[in-house]
Amino acid sequence: MNQNTVEQPSGDTSAAGEETATHIRRNFASDNVSPVCPEILAALSAASTGAAASYGDDPWTEKLERRVAEVFEAEARVFPVSTGTACNSLALSALCPPWGAVLCDESAHINNEECGAPEFFTHGAKLLGLPSDDGRISSEMLGRALEKAASGGSHVSRVSALSVTQATEWGTVYRPEHLREVTGMARRAGLGVHMDGARLVNALAFLGCSPAEATWRSGVDILSLGATKSGAMAAEMLVVFDPARAEEMDRRRKRAGHIWSKQRFLSAQLLAWLEDDLWLRNGRNATDMAARLARGLLRQPGAVLPFETESSEVFVVLPELLLEALEAAGFGFYRWTTPPGITGTLIRLVTGYDTRAEDVDALLAVLASVE
Amino acid sequence: MNQNTVEQPSGDTSAAGEETATHIRRNFASDNVSPVCPEILAALSAASTGAAASYGDDPWTEKLERRVAEVFEAEARVFPVSTGTACNSLALSALCPPWGAVLCDESAHINNEECGAPEFFTHGAKLLGLPSDDGRISSEMLGRALEKAASGGSHVSRVSALSVTQATEWGTVYRPEHLREVTGMARRAGLGVHMDGARLVNALAFLGCSPAEATWRSGVDILSLGATKSGAMAAEMLVVFDPARAEEMDRRRKRAGHIWSKQRFLSAQLLAWLEDDLWLRNGRNATDMAARLARGLLRQPGAVLPFETESSEVFVVLPELLLEALEAAGFGFYRWTTPPGITGTLIRLVTGYDTRAEDVDALLAVLASVE
Amino acid sequence: MNQNTVEQPSGDTSAAGEETATHIRRNFASDNVSPVCPEILAALSAASTGAAASYGDDPWTEKLERRVAEVFEAEARVFPVSTGTACNSLALSALCPPWGAVLCDESAHINNEECGAPEFFTHGAKLLGLPSDDGRISSEMLGRALEKAASGGSHVSRVSALSVTQATEWGTVYRPEHLREVTGMARRAGLGVHMDGARLVNALAFLGCSPAEATWRSGVDILSLGATKSGAMAAEMLVVFDPARAEEMDRRRKRAGHIWSKQRFLSAQLLAWLEDDLWLRNGRNATDMAARLARGLLRQPGAVLPFETESSEVFVVLPELLLEALEAAGFGFYRWTTPPGITGTLIRLVTGYDTRAEDVDALLAVLASVE
Amino acid sequence: MNQNTVEQPSGDTSAAGEETATHIRRNFASDNVSPVCPEILAALSAASTGAAASYGDDPWTEKLERRVAEVFEAEARVFPVSTGTACNSLALSALCPPWGAVLCDESAHINNEECGAPEFFTHGAKLLGLPSDDGRISSEMLGRALEKAASGGSHVSRVSALSVTQATEWGTVYRPEHLREVTGMARRAGLGVHMDGARLVNALAFLGCSPAEATWRSGVDILSLGATKSGAMAAEMLVVFDPARAEEMDRRRKRAGHIWSKQRFLSAQLLAWLEDDLWLRNGRNATDMAARLARGLLRQPGAVLPFETESSEVFVVLPELLLEALEAAGFGFYRWTTPPGITGTLIRLVTGYDTRAEDVDALLAVLASVE
Structure with a gap:
């Protein structure tokens, strides 16, 4: 399909x-x-008192970073943004150069429903959609694509990243062993790995595994973690497990208009979502x-x-x-x-x-x- | 300076x-x-009831458009976004092609503090900062720049837009007659006119004129109207007075990650801000x-x-x-x-x-x- | 395949x-x-005498335009460049906005062997490769793609152009009636039509029809006409049959580094190639x-x-x-x-x-x- | 001025x-x-015999690399292109990220007469023109710009490169000690250094120093060396002294349409120009x-x-x-x-x-x- x-x-x-x-x-x-979920709405009201430093130098953002480290058992870098399209596209721009290509499932949101946002943020990288039965990239298809990418030279876009969607666009979920298989193949071929986790929380419920197991322990370098579909007003976050991939991410965010001056109100949403396992x-x-x-x-x-x-x-x-x-x-x-x-x-x-x-x-x- | x-x-x-x-x-x-201003916080809570269609097909956005038409006495197109940088850059991208140039004051926020966002959204247009005494472009400097732009041919970026900041970065305010003079020169030379109105409401208080007088009646094609600095959580709006300039703005917004799925929460902020003259x-x-x-x-x-x-x-x-x-x-x-x-x-x-x-x-x- | x-x-x-x-x-x-073909080498030597105005204001370029008008029976605009990749990409950038998409055969050179040049020149448009048996887009596949493009709204890239390759990458040739069928469908849907004619001369030999019949009379808006593969040193030309599509093409060429200062040496190659039917x-x-x-x-x-x-x-x-x-x-x-x-x-x-x-x-x- | x-x-x-x-x-x-200079025209004719591998795998390109190593006393990477605008812009794209800025003299060709090509190739970097008396950047002005660049954070484009023009647009020439002073300041601040050498050969004649002394020994990382203004038909070359800066340059060239399929004819021009000191x-x-x-x-x-x-x-x-x-x-x-x-x-x-x-x-x- x-x-x-x-x-x-x-x-x-x-x-x-x-x-x-x-x-x-x-x-x-x-x-x-x-x-908006009542707990998050309450957190927004609570955050709206007194002055707070702008552009992310606020206590909510600091607490958010600590909370992400806890729930993901990792010293990840965190960048809050307001939409999933921005989150995915910023992630891909950190993994793929303008002359590069991103492998994804042909059903992927990044490939079909973001009006070319990944191409905009990456300055023209190609998205190569791999056919699948149910939104999950098979190791066979991935292997074929990686083999093709290995030849070609400078006439061919450099395949630089793999993007997986968890849960997929068809509502299916990668099992950790499947995920590790495809991310392992990608990493051995020098690709960075992105997970579009707009609905990761739904997949976590199905899998019953830990957030760490579902992401960086299964080979994910950058996660787009979506809260909007799960109770937030407008809040997603890039979780960058490989700190080298986070370089200049603030300049990337700023020039895309994706740093809120009153960032406390982004971070407060995400913090409330992660507190008391509300997200789960x-x-x-x-x-x-x-x-x-x-x-x-x-x-x-x-x-x-x-x-x-x-x-x-x-x-x-x-x-x-x-x-x-x-x-x-x-x-x-x-x-x-x-x-x-x-x-x-x-x-x-x-x-x-x-x-x-x-x-x-x-x-x-x-x-x-x-x- | x-x-x-x-x-x-x-x-x-x-x-x-x-x-x-x-x-x-x-x-x-x-x-x-x-x-956040209490009235706007209350509006967010009030908007958070029941299901609403996503991506702008919601009643708040519709009401916002009607309210903008009222307060600006014009059938303008309205596009809510969450940051001033996005608002300015989207506006400039609608006025200036990739091979174009934007004239602005050398102190302009678009030129100095947006990390190249206008260049990103326009795909590489140049910003040409004109020197001034106090952040207001003089007709002399503008005249010289327009004269230079008239020569040059295809070796030279096409000067396509004028951007004025009201109030300016130095806290000064263009008088309507000054504004009409420079926008008139720009329009006669074929340029589109953008106003960075991140603090327009402060200028309106000083001028005591109507919003219409301060903007489209003074030659402005697209206004970036900022509410965040004046009470909103994160809400600005492009007000496009010349409908031809609004073409494909939704695709521009989408591929920049600047359409909220739950747009009612952007529109509700702006609506509350415009209601009962809260903004003024x-x-x-x-x-x-x-x-x-x-x-x-x-x-x-x-x-x-x-x-x-x-x-x-x-x-x-x-x-x-x-x-x-x-x-x-x-x-x-x-x-x-x-x-x-x-x-x-x-x-x-x-x-x-x-x-x-x-x-x-x-x-x-x-x-x-x-x- | x-x-x-x-x-x-x-x-x-x-x-x-x-x-x-x-x-x-x-x-x-x-x-x-x-x-290089001897006739073209001789023309280069002949052109290398005396001073000549730079950047295209030379007699060779003027003669080239007249000669193109003759052989194509049309008042086309002509823009010489030195590579086929530049020629194709400039053409597509004139037909497709950054948020647009180009339909092409999945085997197309623009899609596979130009390292993302069309994406670079269009500032991030998508290339959508349609499967075919032999490099020729069928009206069935095109119809399905156009139908899909008609829905979607601002989440989906606007399908803006059709690119056909003549002769195709598999050595086959579109017949004029086939070409008219697919270009007609594309034009009715509002798309511009590009022909990658890197090997058009080989197709013309097979078809036996006139250059006009093979191009604009069959619905082509912009032709990339290749001489390099057929005897030139490095010379291709954009032939723009729809003058509205040629707007600002010189600025597009200039900012891509594709206007030669000594353009007479590009035009002289193309002129010699078109003289005495050398090209045919x-x-x-x-x-x-x-x-x-x-x-x-x-x-x-x-x-x-x-x-x-x-x-x-x-x-x-x-x-x-x-x-x-x-x-x-x-x-x-x-x-x-x-x-x-x-x-x-x-x-x-x-x-x-x-x-x-x-x-x-x-x-x-x-x-x-x-x- | x-x-x-x-x-x-x-x-x-x-x-x-x-x-x-x-x-x-x-x-x-x-x-x-x-x-075209007779020696170069003769070299083109001589190169036009027999088949040769395309896209740079030809003997002329190989010899050119060896000859450049000789005349510059350095194992530089060499990339031939056909225009100075392409050469400059490719160089800058290797030195400056999309969110970066390039310091140059306000009279620089890259800043004024390339229709935004550097902005195109860098994907939107800013060019910051420093005022000078005669086209040569003074250490005072450079110092002020570097100081300003050191503050600012992610709101401000990262100043990433210095571009000097030798000879300048006003016909003046940097002395080696002046050049070393400004490139030294730039390098200590983490900037890469580009030289626009469209007329370097004219400056060399004035200076009487070696090509190495005039370039990499004076702190230049990438040189745009122009032959077109000095006898070639259309031939310039990027000379990359710092091999790390050459990474993916072929993909950059390819996606800009700046790799000739018959590259021997670019290399043959440059080779003839460098032979027997014709260039000097x-x-x-x-x-x-x-x-x-x-x-x-x-x-x-x-x-x-x-x-x-x-x-x-x-x-x-x-x-x-x-x-x-x-x-x-x-x-x-x-x-x-x-x-x-x-x-x-x-x-x-x-x-x-x-x-x-x-x-x-x-x-x-x-x-x-x-x-």
Whole structure:
């Protein structure tokens, strides 16, 4: 499956006050339709007292660095930014020169939905999308790409980085041994390794391993760790495990307009998210709710789930009749490009940190009610 | 005066809890050391309910556009971003091609303190800093630059835009007739006109004219309107008065990582700031407090104010003895490069939306107390 | 077939004096191993008399423009440059914005062998390689790509240009009706159309149609017309049929270091090449010799030709035993990535403007002599 | 003097056949109006025999590297390109990151007449032009710039390189001790040093020192060595004395379209130029002829020479009456921006490798004949 063209979402996605009297959340279009998590909102208010030095010389940023070191068991460098696109692109620019190339899965967000941001930040590097069954790069495909990259000379872009997405765009999750295999191949070939962890917390819930195990102990040099999809207002962070890769990152951030003057308000979000394992709890809820949803859909006649549901995204092919019923009931979701050979329409349903069992069950009930 | 190298601020700038029992705000280092304005914080909380469509298709963004149209009396296009550097650089990229040049004052923030962000976003355009007495481009200097630009052919970068800063980096303010004169010259020569309005609200307080008069009626094509220095958490907006200049701005924003997925939280800040004239009140307070401070300093023996104080920044040369007294009392400020021919040290004192008369008076009292 | 990794050429390719006593040209590695065509060398000498205005204000450039208008029956703008990579990349930069994407065949030179030059000149546009059987984009694949491009919004790079290669990288040639079909689809979708004509002259020999018919009458907006592979020292030209696309091309050339101060020596090469139909004769010779070679190979037991030979490149799979015999006899060629499912090794044999029947026959004789 | 806007040249600059029956060369507009030096033209013909490996794997390039090592007494890396703009810009891109800045004289060609090429190749670095009296950076101005650069942090572009022009744009020449002083300051501050040697051969003739003494022994890391202005058709070379700076230069060249497929024809030009000291003889002639011209002008009533004539460019202020006489006699030259406080018009007269004493004397005779 190599297309993930986003079409317009169905349902009532634009209404802020969509919640009905029954309090059912019907918007499954994305995990970024959710509001800010109460703990993070409280942290923002708490941070808004008194003067604080600007551009990152504030106590919140300092505490954030210490907390990241704790939860990742590593003296990583941390750079907060407000969007995942910035986070990914800054990471890639530190790993790949302008005449370089980045290997990624053909479904990768960096390759398809960031309007060329990696190319902008790297000053023109190429993204080479490798085909896969389910968003996870296989060692076979990677081996072939690395072999090809080894020849070529100065006519050919230098393959400089591998970017893996965890959880993947199709909702699947790399196992640590798989990850170590591909990152090991990449590192032996001289590539730096980036992880797009916009939904890493959802993968962690599935894997049950430590953040360290899921990242630098599995060969990741730079992690884009996303909090926005998991409760923050707008907060992501580059976690640079290899300090040499962090050189001049502040100048990279500054010239991209990605250093907040009042950075305490970025750091405060991330700090609250990492405190008391809020991040892990939020990630777990979305993954659990997606699993509940997938279990229900598997029992639904006419439904086909082309991928394993291992994090917070559920892809399902449903007959149009059922989709119309969902829309009629006010449920929101995106229609995806249906893979060839399957009848029906592929849709994506995304659960969030704040999705509840009753929201999932309400959706399943609508499907069950169609004759 | 052509140097504004920033040195390290003095005083206790990093302590969030610097406020003493007497509640005196002692941090005059910048207007971005302030917390979020209560009205804006409340708006963020209020916006954090229920699901909302992402990437700008939300009701807050829609209301923001309507409100901007009202306060500027124009059907402008509005693009919220989180930093002034991004706002300025996106604006310039819409006005100037990669092989172009931007005319600006040599003191301009875009030219000195954005680490080459305009060059990044424009893909390599040149910034040509024109010398001035006080941060305001004179029609003489502009005329000379435009004349030079008219010759040259394809060996020479095409001069494509004029950028004016209102209020200027030296705290002075363009009068509308001055502004119309230079923007008129620029437009007749085929240039687009950008205004860096990071502190426009402070200038408006000084001028007493309407926002429309201060901007598009005075020849501005794109305005970078800053709210962060005036009460927001992190919120600025491109206001594009010439709709043709707005083409593909969303793709420009996206590939720079400057579209928030939860954009409602950017728009909600800006909306609250524009509601009930909060922006004008906040701007007026800073300008009034700066004037109070300047009046006090003018009475201080040994103080030299090289510029008129017309907005929220006060530049003053003081003997080291007085600076040490300020530092000893916990006041924070930046030391600047002292212009040649003046004895003492040039410092910058910045007032904010939340500076109070007692804060200013406390600073003046310290100076007066030194024998 | 989607890989054309270039490996090191076999045979004696580096010796300038490789020609033996029998005067057999044995180097089939590329059409750029040839010397300068005598007519062009003479033109360079003739142009080297007296002073001439620099940077293109010279009589040779003026005559070149008139000659191009004649041979293409169009008032095209002409921009001479010294390399095909520069020519292609400048063309694409005029057709595609930094946030855009270019559709091309996955085998395209711009996509594989220019080390990211199109990305550099366009400031980061994406190249989207479409799979094909033989280097020619099918209307089916193009239709699918255009359909996908129509959705997406600002998250997705704007598909802005189609680039076709004539003759293709696999030695095949688009027929005019095929070309009109795909360029028509592209133009209706708002795309500009570029033709990489590094070997257009070889295709013209095969097609027998007029240069106009092969280009702008078939929907091409900008042509990269290559003379270097067909007799010049270092000379290519952008031929811009749509004058609106030529805007600021001189500034684009200048800032890329691609305006010669002594431009008369670029224009003189191209002028001599276009005079007396030298270009067409040179192109025809290479195409004829490739056809002779292909005919011979088709009679060779064990040889498989995966593509039709329609221009100057012959791709053939041969058993290693035969390749070793060729190498032992001093013949030079590149080994290519062999397509899956075929036994033997794929090599590329390229004929030039100066290849003779006896050179081809000598190669075939070596093969025939192997038992 | 801080403006060198080029206006249109006077005289008959566009006529290839401008030489009259008296064989007087009247075009003093630039040293790039000259034809190719006979020795170099002969070398091009000689190189045009037989097949040769492409993209630099040819014997001419190999010999060139050895010859450069000889004449510069150093194991430098050599990269031939066809224009000075490409040569300078590639050099700067190897010395300065995208968020960096290059210090140069405000009159520098890289700063004024390359249409932003250095900004393009460096991906947006800033050029900071330092004011000077005569094109030579003083240690005072450099010291001030380096001091300013030392403060600032990530808000300020990192000053990364110093670029000196030898001979300067005003025809003056750095003495080795001056050069060592400024390059020493730069290197101690961590900057790389570039020399724009478009007219280095003219400076060498004036200095009488060895090429090594004039370059790497005086602190130069990368030299742009120009042959085009001194007899070549289109040939310059990057000479990289610090091999670490040469890393990935071939990929930089390739993606800028600056590797010729038939590179032998670039290398053959440069090789012939360096053989038998042709380069030094050509440089000496231009410098000698400029000196002869300057001596004559100094005797001319009404002429003011604002700079010392130390290489091949003569700047002179003349009354309009005299300029009209020159133009009437068919002499070609550029009018420059006249410095304030001088009556008359500043013009530039450039001598070349092929200027003869009778050409100079003819020009002086015209001036002398005006009553």
